[in-house]
Amino acid sequence: MNKLAYENIDETIYTNQLKNGLTVFLLPKPEMSKTYGVFSTNYGSIDQTFVPINGREEITVPEGVAHFLEHKMFEKEDRDVFADFSKQGASPNAYTSFTKTAYLFAATNYIEKNVETLLNFVQDPYFSEESVEKEKGIIAQEIEMYNDQPDWQSFTGTLRSMFHNHPVKVDIAGTVDSINSITKDDLYTCYNTFYHPENMTLFIAGNFDAESMMNLIQSNQDSKDFAKLDAIKREFPEEPKGVAMKENKIVMPVSIAKCTVGIKESSGELSEQEFLEKDLLQSMIIDFYFSKSGPFYKKLYEEKLIDSSFSFETNLEKNFGYSFIGSNTDNPDQFAGRVQELLKSTYDATFTTEEVDRMKKKKIGQLLRAMNSLEFIANKYIHYHTMGIDLFKLIPSIQSLTVDQFNSFVQDWIQDDRIAVCKIVNE
Amino acid sequence: MDTTVEDVTHENGVNLHVVPSKKFKTVTITAKLKAPLSRDTITKRALLPYVLQQGTKSFPSRSDIQLKLDSLYGAVLSMGGGKKGNNHILSIRMEVANQKFISNESAILEEAMALLNEVIFHPYSENGAFKQSIIDREKDTLRQKMSAIIDDKMSYANMKLIDEMCDDELYKLHVHGYKEDLDLITPENLFAYYQTVLREDQLDIYVLGDFDSATVKEKIRSTFHRNENRVAPNEKKETIKELKKQPNVVIEEQDIQQAKLHFGYRTHSTYQDDDYFALQVFNGLFGGFPSSKLFINVREKNSLAYYAASRFESHKGLLFVFSGIAPNDYEKAREIIELQMDAMKNGDFSAEEMDNTKELIINQLLETMDNTQGMIELLYQQVVAGTERPPQTLIDGIKQVTTENVIEVANKIELDTIYLLTGKGGESDE
Numbered sequence: 001m002n003k004l005a006y007e008n009i010d011e012t013i014y015t016n017q018l019k020n021g022l023t024v025f026l027l028p029k030p031e032m033s034k035t036y037g038v039f040s041t042n043y044g045s046i047d048q049t050f051v052p053i054n055g056r057e058e059i060t061v062p063e064g065v066a067h068f069l070e071h072k073m074f075e076k077e078d079r080d081v082f083a084d085f086s087k088q089g090a091s092p093n094a095y096t097s098f099t100k101t102a103y104l105f106a107a108t109n110y111i112e113k114n115v116e117t118l119l120n121f122v123q124d125p126y127f128s129e130e131s132v133e134k135e136k137g138i139i140a141q142e143i144e145m146y147n148d149q150p151d152w153q154s155f156t157g158t159l160r161s162m163f164h165n166h167p168v169k170v171d172i173a174g175t176v177d178s179i180n181s182i183t184k185d186d187l188y189t190c191y192n193t194f195y196h197p198e199n200m201t202l203f204i205a206g207n208f209d210a211e212s213m214m215n216l217i218q219s220n221q222d223s224k225d226f227a228k229l230d231a232i233k234r235e236f237p238e239e240p241k242g243v244a245m246k247e248n249k250i251v252m253p254v255s256i257a258k259c260t261v262g263i264k265e266s267s268g269e270l271s272e273q274e275f276l277e278k279d280l281l282q283s284m285i286i287d288f289y290f291s292k293s294g295p296f297y298k299k300l301y302e303e304k305l306i307d308s309s310f311s312f313e314t315n316l317e318k319n320f321g322y323s324f325i326g327s328n329t330d331n332p333d334q335f336a337g338r339v340q341e342l343l344k345s346t347y348d349a350t351f352t353t354e355e356v357d358r359m360k361k362k363k364i365g366q367l368l369r370a371m372n373s374l375e376f377i378a379n380k381y382i383h384y385h386t387m388g389i390d391l392f393k394l395i396p397s398i399q400s401l402t403v404d405q406f407n408s409f410v411q412d413w414i415q416d417d418r419i420a421v422c423k424i425v426n427e
Numbered sequence: 428m429d430t431t432v433e434d435v436t437h438e439n440g441v442n443l444h445v446v447p448s449k450k451f452k453t454v455t456i457t458a459k460l461k462a463p464l465s466r467d468t469i470t471k472r473a474l475l476p477y478v479l480q481q482g483t484k485s486f487p488s489r490s491d492i493q494l495k496l497d498s499l500y501g502a503v504l505s506m507g508g509g510k511k512g513n514n515h516i517l518s519i520r521m522e523v524a525n526q527k528f529i530s531n532e533s534a535i536l537e538e539a540m541a542l543l544n545e546v547i548f549h550p551y552s553e554n555g556a557f558k559q560s561i562i563d564r565e566k567d568t569l570r571q572k573m574s575a576i577i578d579d580k581m582s583y584a585n586m587k588l589i590d591e592m593c594d595d596e597l598y599k600l601h602v603h604g605y606k607e608d609l610d611l612i613t614p615e616n617l618f619a620y621y622q623t624v625l626r627e628d629q630l631d632i633y634v635l636g637d638f639d640s641a642t643v644k645e646k647i648r649s650t651f652h653r654n655e656n657r658v659a660p661n662e663k664k665e666t667i668k669e670l671k672k673q674p675n676v677v678i679e680e681q682d683i684q685q686a687k688l689h690f691g692y693r694t695h696s697t698y699q700d701d702d703y704f705a706l707q708v709f710n711g712l713f714g715g716f717p718s719s720k721l722f723i724n725v726r727e728k729n730s731l732a733y734y735a736a737s738r739f740e741s742h743k744g745l746l747f748v749f750s751g752i753a754p755n756d757y758e759k760a761r762e763i764i765e766l767q768m769d770a771m772k773n774g775d776f777s778a779e780e781m782d783n784t785k786e787l788i789i790n791q792l793l794e795t796m797d798n799t800q801g802m803i804e805l806l807y808q809q810v811v812a813g814t815e816r817p818p819q820t821l822i823d824g825i826k827q828v829t830t831e832n833v834i835e836v837a838n839k840i841e842l843d844t845i846y847l848l849t850g851k852g853g854e855s856d857e
Binding site: 008009010029031032033034080082083086087088089090091092106107108109134137138141142144145147148149150253254255256291292293294297298301304307308309328358359361362363364365366368369371372373374 | 448449450451452453477489490493494496497498499500501502503522523524525528529530564567568571572574575577578579580681682683684685716717718726727730732733751752753779783786787789790791793794796797798799
C-alpha cells in the first residue's frame with residue numbers, strides 16, 4: 001500500500017494495485033460522517049465496437065448496452081441489491097457516462113459491509129432472458145422522459161451536429177428501438193470484457209481506517225478468480241476535425257426557443273501532457289469569456305440575446321471533446337450569429353498578466369470548493385487517473401501555466417469548421 | 428466525525444449563528460431574511476434576488492461584482508427565494524475558498540464578508556431607487572422564468588397540484604410570483620419595499636467552515652451593521668379548509684409523451700409536533716427511498732414508472748407523491764399508489780423495514796451535515812419552526828419512533844387532490 005501525502009490541501013491517499021489488476025484508492029477523512037465508495041469501470045456508451053475477451057473478431061453491440069447493463073447489475077436471481085444496501089443503511093446508485101460506468105454508495109454506518117456488498121454485486125452478474133425483457137419497459141420510460149426534456153434534446157442535438165461518426169453522438173441510453181434488440185448474451189459479452197478488475201478502479205473516501213479497509217478489499221478480491229485479460233482492443237471510427245452539420249434544428253413544444261453553439265474541441269487521441277494543458281486552458285478560457293464577469297457574457301446580456309438560463313460547459317475526454325454555449329432565447333438565429341462572431345474575435349486575443357492571474361485564482365478556488373464533496377473527489381480522481389493525471393496535483397499545474405500558454409491556446413482555439421449550432425424551436 | 432456546535436448570538440438586529448467545522452475547504456456565509464408569505468409582496472420578493480446581484484455601491488455592475496468574486500479565488504455569490512410553510516425566505520449565500528489552503532493569502536474571508544455586506548445593505552441605487560434599466564431587464568428574466576416552468580413537467584405538475592389543493596391558502600402562492608404584478612413594480616417601489624425587508628424581516632446569518640469562532644464572530648460584528656430592527660408581526664395562523672369527502676381529481680392534457688401523476692395529502696403534522704419524527708419514518712417507508720413501497724410496487728414490480736416517490740413539506744403539513752407513467756397506465760398506477768397508502772395505514776410493514784428505514788433517514792441526516800448548504804438549511808429549520816432541535820436531537824427522535832407511532836401518523840393523513848398531466852387524446856394514446 002502506497003501513501004500519497006498532499007500537504008498543501010491537507011489530504012492523504014492510500015493506493016494499491018491488487019494481484020488481479022484492480023486499482024484501489026483510499027482517502028480517509030475522519031471529520032466527515034459519510035463514506036462514499038465508487039467502483040468504476042473504464043467502459044461507457046462510446047465503447048460500442050471492440051474485441052471481446054476470449055474473442056478474435058471485432059464486434060459492434062447495440063446502442064445503449066452499457067447503460068442497460070448498469071440497470072441490470074442491481075437485479076440478482078433471488079434479490080434486489082438496493083435492498084441489500086438499504087439493510088445496511090446505505091443509499092446505492094449508479095451512472096453511465098460516455099466513458100465510464102460507475103456503481104456507488106454513500107453510508108454513515110456499516111462501511112466495511114457496504115464496501116463488500118459493492119464489490120460483490122458488481123462482480124456477480126445475473127442476467128436472464130426474462131429480466132432483460134422486463135427492463136426494456138423501464139428503460140423505454142426513462143428514454144421517453146428524456147425525450148420530453150428540451151434541455152436534453154438540446155444537449156444531444158448539439159452533439160449530433162458536431163460529430164460525424166464518433167459514438168459520443170449517440171444517446172447514452174440508446175433508443176427505444178436499439179434497446180429492444182439487446183439480448184442477455186450482449187450483456188454477458190460486454191460484462192466479461194469490460195468488468196474485468198484490470199479495467200476497473202475502486203475509490204473509497206470518508207470515515208474509515210485505511211489499513212483495515214485495504215486488507216478487507218484485498219482478501220475479498222483474493223477469494224475470487226478472474227481469467228487473464230490482455231489489453232482491451234476498442235475501435236473508434238475515423239472522426240473528421242470539422243463538424244457534421246453546421247446547423248441542427250429540432251422542433252418540439254417549448255415555450256421559449258433554445259439555442260446552443262457547440263465547439264468541437266477535440267476529435268482524436270491526446271497525449272497526457274496535451275490533455276492536461278487543454279483540459280485546464282479550455283475550461284478557464286471559456287469561463288473567462290462567458291461567465292458573469294466575462295466580456296462576451298456582458299455583450300450577450302446587454303444585447304438581450306440571453307436570459308438567466310444561459311450556461312456554458314466544457315468536456316474533454318481521451319478521444320473527443322466539446323464546449324457548449326447555450327441559452328433560452330427569443331431569437332435563436334441572432335444568438336447563434338453573435339456567439340460565433342464573438343468566438344471568432346479570439347483569433348488575435350492576448351491576455352494581460354492580471355487576467356491570467358484572476359483566471360488561475362478562480363480555477364483554484366473552484367477546485368477547493370468542489371473538494372468539499374467526497375463524490376467530486378472520488379469521481380474526478382478516477383477520471384483524471386485514467387488520463388495519467390493526479391487530481392490533487394492540479395493546483396500546482398494551474399499555478400505553473402504561463403501567459404504565453406494562455407495566449408497561444410486562445411489564438412488557436414476557434415476554427416470556423418469546428419462550430420455547430422443546435423436550435424430547439426416550437427413550430 | 429465532527430460534532431456540530433452552533434453558537435447563536437443576537438445583536439444589532441441580527442441572529443448570528445457561528446458553526447465551526449473541519450469538514451470543508453471553504454467558508455460559507457448565508458444570510459436569511461424571513462417574512463410572512465403574502466400575495467402583495469410575493470412577486471417583489473421573487474424579483475429581488477435577480478436585482479440585488481446586479482450591482483452595489485462600490486461595485487456598480489454585475490460584472491464589477493463578478494470580477495471581485497473571481498479575484499477572491501472564485502468566491503460564489505448566490506441568491507434565491509423559497510417558501511417554508513407560510514413564510515417566504517430570501518437567502519443570500521457567499522462561499523469562498525478557505526485561505527488556510529492557499530499560500531500567501533490572509534484577507535480573503537474579510538473581503539468576502541465586506542462584499543456580502545455591500546450586496547445586502549448597499550445595493551446599487553440612484554436617488555432612492557434601483558436603476559430603471561436593471562429593473563426592466565430583470566423583470567424580463569423573471570417573466571421568462573415564469574414561462575419556462577411549463578417546460579419542466581415535473582415542477583409544472585407539482586405547481587398545478589398545489590394550486591388546486593391549496594386554493595384558498597397562502598401556501599399556494601407561486602414562488603416566482605405573478606406576471607400581472609410585474610407591470611406595477613417600479614424602481615422606486617421595489618427599492619422602498621427592500622428597505623422594509625431590511626428593517627422588518629427576521630435576519631439570521633450563518634457562518635460555517637474551518638476557522639476560529641471568536642475571530643470570525645468579531646469579523647462579522649465589525650462588518651455587518653443593521654440600523655434598525657422592527658421584526659414584522661409573525662405569520663398568521665391559517666385555518667385549514669375542511670377536507671372534501673371525495674378527493675379532488677384534476678386532469679390536464681398537453682402534448683407530452685410521459686404522463687405525470689401527482690397526489691397531494693394533508694398530514695396534520697408539522698416540524699414542531701411530537702409526531703414529526705414518525706412522519707419522517709412514514710415517508711421513508713412509503714416513498715422516500717428506492718426501498719420504499721412506492722418505488723418497489725409502482726416501478727419494480729409493475730414496471731409502470733421510471734420514478735415514483737413521496738416527499739413532505741415539514742412546515743405546512745403536506746405530503747406529495749410524484750410519478751411519471753405511460754398515459755394509459757393512469758388507472759392502474761393510481762390504484763397501486765392508493766393501495767400503498769392503505770398498506771401503510773394498516774401497518775403492513777415489518778420491524779426490519781422499520782429499522783432499515785430509520786437507518787436510511789439517519790444516514791441522510793448525517794450526509795446532509797457533510798454539505799455546507801445542507802447543514803445550514805438543517806439548522807435553519809429550527810428558526811422557521813421556532814423550536815430548538817439540534818441535529819443530535821433529530822437523530823435521537825428518529826431512533827425512538829415505534830411501529831405504532833407510524834401507524835398513528837399514517838391514519839392522520841388524508842388524500843386531498845390527485846393531479847394528472849397526460850398526453851393529448853387521453854388514455855388511448857400510446
